[in-house]
Amino acid sequence: MQSKKANEDVSPDLKVRPSVSATSPESLWNERFLWGLGLIQASINDQISNRKKHRMSKASTWNSSQSMSITQAFLIHLICGLGLAVGICVAHNVYSINLISHPSHTLCLILAVETPIVILLYSCFRQNPDKCSYLKAVVRAILGLSVGALISALGAIALGAPVGIQYLLKTINWSLLISLFTCVPAASVFGSSWADWQRIFAHTKPNRSIEYMICIPAHTAIIGAWFGAWPMPLDWEKPWQEWPICVSYGAMVGYLVGIVASLGLAIVRGRKQHHKGD
Amino acid sequence: MGMAKLWIIGTLTVIHIVGILIFTRGFLLTRTELPYYSNCSDVSQSPCSSPNPPQCWTGPAVDRLVIIVLDALRFDFVAPTTFFKESKPWMNRLPILQRLASINGSSSARIFKAIADPPTTSLQRLKGLTTGGLPTFVDVGNSFGAPAIVEDNLIHQLASNGKRVVVMGDDTWVQLFPHHFKKAYPYPSFNVKDLHTVDNGCIEHLLPSLYDEDWDVLIAHFLGVDHAGHILGVDSLPMIEKLEQYNGILEKVIDVLGSQSGQGGLHENTFLLVMGDHGQTINGDHGGGSAEEVETSIFAMGFKKSPSSIPSEFDSSSCEINLDQQKTCISTIQQLDFAVTVSALLGVPFPFGSIGRVSPELYALGAGTWNLESTNGDNSQNHSKEEEWMQNYCNVLCINSWQVKRYIDVYSASSVIGFSLDDLSLISDIYAQAEEIGSCSFKNSLLYNESSNLPLPALRRQIDAYFNFLLSVAELARSKWTEFNLQMMAVGLGIIFFSLLIHFLAIKRITNPYRISLFPSGDFEVSFRLIFAYSVVVIRACSFLSNSYILGEGKVAIFLLATTALFKLWYSVKRKMMLIEAIIFLLLITILRFTIEVGLSKQAMTSQFMSAHSSWMLEIALGHPIWIHIAEIIPISALMLLAYLLYMTMISSSSWGICKYAVLGTILCYILIAVHWASESSISSSVPMLQGIGKNSVPRIIYVMGLGQLLLLAFGQLFNKERALNSEKSLVIKTVAMLSACSSTVIILSGKQGPLIALASITGGYCIMRLENIERDPKDNTARALTFDPLSVTQWSLLATCLFFSTGHWCAFDGLRYGAAFIGFDEFVLVRQAFLLTIETFGFSYILPVFGLPFLVARQYLMGQTEKDGKLLSMQLSQIYLMYGFITATTVIATMICVAIHRRHLMVWGLFAPKFVFDVAGFVLTDVLICLAWLYYLGREDGKKRQ
Secondary structure, three states: OHHHHHHHHHHHHHHOOOOOOOOOHHHHHHHHHHHHHHHHHHHHHHHHHHHHHHHHOOOOOOOHHHHOOHHHHHHHHHHHHHHHHHHHHHHHHHOOOOOOOOHHHHHHHHHHHHHHHHHHHHHOOOOOOOOOOHHHHHHHHHHHHHHHHHHHHHHHHHHOOOOOHHHHHHHHHHHHHHHHHHHHHHHHHHOOOHHHHHHHHHOOOOOOHHHHHHHHHHHHHHHHHHHHOOOOOOOOOOHHHOOOHHHHHHHHHHHHHHHHHHHHHHHHHHHHHHHHHO | OHHHHHHHHHHHHHHHHHHHHHHHHHHOOOOOOOOOOOOHHHHHHOOOOOOOOOOOOOOOOOOEEEEEEEOOOEHHHHOOHHHOOOOOOOOOOOHHHHHHHEOOOOOOEEEEEEEOOOOOOHHHHHHHHHHOOOOOOOOOOOOOOOOOOOOOOHHHHHHHOOOOEEEEEEOHHHHHOOOOOOEEEEEOOOOOOOOOHHHHHHHHHHHHHHOOOOOOEEEEEEOHHHHHHHHHOOOOHHHHHHHHHHHHHHHHHHHHHHHOOOOOOOOOOEEEEEEOOOOOOOOOOOOOOOHHHHEEEEEEEEOOOOOOOOOHHHOOOEEEEOOOOOEEEEEEEEHHHHHHHHHHHHOOOOOOOOOOOOOHHHHHOOHHHHOHHHHHOOHHHHOOHHHHHHHHHHHHHHHHHHHHHHHHHHHHHHOOOOOOHHHHHHHHHHHHHHHHHOOOOOOHHHHOOOOOOOOHHHHHHHHHHHHHHHHHHHHHHHHHHOOOOHHHHHHHHHHHHHHHHHHHHHHHHHHHHHOOOOOOOOOHHHHHHHHHHHHHHHHHHHHOOOHHHHHOHHHHHHHHHHHHHHHHHHHHHHHOOOHHHHHHHHHHHHHHHHHHHHHHHHHHHHOOOOOOOOOHHHHOOOOOHHHHHHHHHHHHHHHHHHHHHHHHHHHOOOOOOOHHHHHHHHHHHHHHHHHHHHHHOHHHHHOHHHHHOOOOHHHHHHHHHHHHHHHHHHHHHHHOOOOOOOOHHHHHHHHHHHHHHHHHHHHHHHHHHHHHHHHHHHHHHHHHHHHOOOOOOOOOOOHHHHOOOHHHHHHHHHHHHHHHHHOOOOOOHHHOOHHHHHOOOOOOOHHHHHHHHHHHHHHHHHHHHHHHOHHHHOHHHHOOOOOOOHHHHHHHHHHHHHHHHHHHHHHHHHHHHHHHHOOOOOOHHHHHHHHHHHHHHHHHHHHHHHHHHHHHHHHHHHHHHHO
């Protein structure tokens, strides 16, 4: 539901763009999606060329706070948020299922849409791009996805998630979702650099824009999921109180809030740096 | 200094107890149930005229009685629409009752508005209807778990006076009266979503039973309307369908009864009651005290026509013209009056504890009250029928008043909190006045004497006097038994809040000399930790505001404990230390979580509020012999491991002094327990010599040894002058000795799970201790380092809560493990067994955690670092105990606020009140234990200062 709202919030921006008359919602979505990808690709190319320029100008320290503009941050977040919305929309419109009626199927669909987006996008911003190929970043992101899912599943069970055969698939899907929000971006950007992981997740001291973009949504997604578990024991007998529906909603809402917060922070930081630059 | 602080703790304990007592006086409706029963022969003690023909208290006015209970029957389901401001879709759906009750239909049928006393739940109402009394809080004293009614009641009187009772429908009846029915066709009332099972079962048996001769009273309890209301609300199609279905059934029932009501027929003098036990709101809820919930209806009809109507001054009915232009009159009756009126109609003794009055309108519907035989006699010519009826009714009221007076007298004499003397003397005065008139105490024989024609006004005056008495008793009882004393509750709460403030100031004062601020300003990280710790406590406290969270309290505690553990794990990753401890702690929490779920599934089987989910863990086949052997061996090996750990702790250091004997005694106890369990288990069949040891002697030896160890430690503390609390080492030794002295008794009472839980608590305690202050920078050695981490104390208290639930307890009286009270004893002695039960219930969750708290302070010694000086140590110890008390007080305050808010809630007596009792008991116990621990660990500080 929340994601749908987000979707409605974002769509007006897109509608400004003169588009070929929208024949069907699906084609419209696909089109928008492709358009977004194209834009991001352009900006990535931009960035790479920037970096090349940097390297040519012998800027030996890799100051990436300048390497990533606010527009890029905005686009990445926009696409991630849209991916979530598209996943829910596809589930709702194409397969006519939703999180409440078919939790694991819907989660699967959302994952299927969102995972490639997140992995492919964040892998572009991998650390030390000279030493680490794009493919390697993608592979370690997939590895991060499974390890993160395992850890979050264990954490959920410690916190009281139900255990049993009938919950197995739901728990796996949910923990993949959480892992996607938290571990995957970090895995594709940092790889196995423990110091960076510790800096971001334990000390919460992100420096660069991309680190903010990893750190804040990850934390808010976990906090959202934690709060999402609160209504579960209540006796309202609503279908969404089941594991893992409200927790997934909580995680998604948290993630979206984190996206907005990190964008806001990026803008503030950008202004500050702008002032400094002046 | 120790003593100076001890008085703070002592004062706090006293304030807590006073506050709780005042609150409890205002909250708990403390009516005690009396175990007395009325008998037919009792009536000779009454001042009333004994009935002329040999009969019981009153002559039977009806022969057979059919009671059809329609659960949650709102008043407007039955009454004609003209009684209400506007017509609603659910009205006028039982037209058969309205037609019969209208004047033109039949004069011997009538609709009553019945007023119930809250709580308006089926169980409480059935209790109220049959006993004629007001609701009580706990029947703990009398019934362990089973809700069977032990007070004198209508069904008991029927059964013991030879009336055959048949019941069908809601199985609550069978739970309440397990042995009273001749025949019972119970159907489960559990599934609210099932609209038809109970009703169809009723219908199946009701109509055939009407042709049978083998019963005197038939009760059919339909649940469909209640269930339809619960799931869909009143304004719904299934509700209307249900009501229309009932209309059809009632038509058939009345047809059958009417067809057999001729002279000599099966139902010549049968009385029909169609009634609700309580109402419901538009949403289908009930339990509270709103008008919609308490107003239900009774439709009464006698199949033998009674000759005329009663004098108008006793008829409180209001009449309206119904839609068919016929006059319908509706009277009002209190549900309180039901038991005694039905008893009078059927001619059985009134229930002992009933405080109702025989309702004139309902009583007059019974044909037998009209003395029809005498109409044939000559001497009745002089009396109008009305006068004769009044004579009869006056007699009944006389017995009624005498019975109520007897109950009030016996109750005041035997109950702890009875009525005040003023109230009692007022009641006695009114009764004496009524007796003085004495108009109807003429012998019945005189009634037939023409000369003693009683003047009508005298009779009326007499009846009015009795009414006055009965109504004032009911009013007094209501104000004493069903109304919460809000002022007292508020005062109690205020006192506890005040104590919380003192508590807080005390914590501040103790840390003051060291210039440690509890709220260090500027340091974001420290204040973040503090806020986190406090918010965990506050979240837990707030969770008590909802009944769902109280039901799942163990889960909530685990959730919060796991959250704090994850928090610690986060820090341990940050500091790159003690990662293993953090992970072990999380694993332990996961294990505890599963044990709590086993406990919850047990609770669900007995609780009326929880639906039973089949837990996946119970599906594992436990029948296999290997499992049995493993289940026997694991506790014993865990016990041996505990003994070994204790032994290793003891030999690891010298200077144990007197404590050494205590620990040695515990090791011996462990071995004894192991032998005891081995002798009980199937392994012992191969070792015959173990059988010789008596079943009871081992537990008794262990109790005695535990007591001896405690005394030894107490005397050691008393006479050992030089050993003050000067080093962490001695503190650790004392703590170990104390814990070991307590543990053996707790373990044997907890049964086979005891050693495992003990191991779990040791592991948990160790992890919390190791992880304490992990957030702090290790190099930071300033004054801030001296302050204590409240998060660890919070974890300690959460772990204690989790242990309470994982040992299979829950906050209800059926959650007590009564079997534990009989370990080592066969016969029941209240004080002794209650003491054992208390130790079993609170052992792992209150006693051991409170005595084990010093471990948190002494962690630096245990971690092999430098020692602190004695003064600092005692400061930290006092601080930690005050914090622990503060956390407990906060949760108890939340519980008290919760019961105060939910005092009219549906589940108040089933859920909130037991939770309140458990919390308060645990709270007082914690306070007392903290005082004792303070004396034991810190008491000598004072002696040192004085010397």
